[in-house]
Amino acid sequence: MEVIQATSASFNEKDKREISSSKIHSLVKDGKLEAVLTLLGRPYLISGKVIHGQALGRIFGFPTTLQGWGHSLN
Numbered sequence: 001m002e003v004i005q006a007t008s009a010s011f012n013e014k015d016k017r018e019i020s021s022s023k024i025h026s027l028v029k030d031g032k033l034e035a036v037l038t039l040l041g042r043p044y045l046i047s048g049k050v051i052h053g054q055a056l057g058r059i060f061g062f063p064t065t066l067q068g069w070g071h072s073l074n
Helices: 021-029 033-040
Strands: 010-012
């Protein structure tokens, strides 16, 4: 795995507000993905290993995925 440290980024050159990972985390948790897109300048991406579950999404009429997480987003 490669780690790249980025410098802080500002969302608005006028007021020089920084974009923090905590802010992004909070917006994702609140379901405000349009705001995340605006701040990141790209879509929010989740990647991980898909775990086979009970296929209960089929009951609801649409497919779902179950992913293993190293930690909770709560």
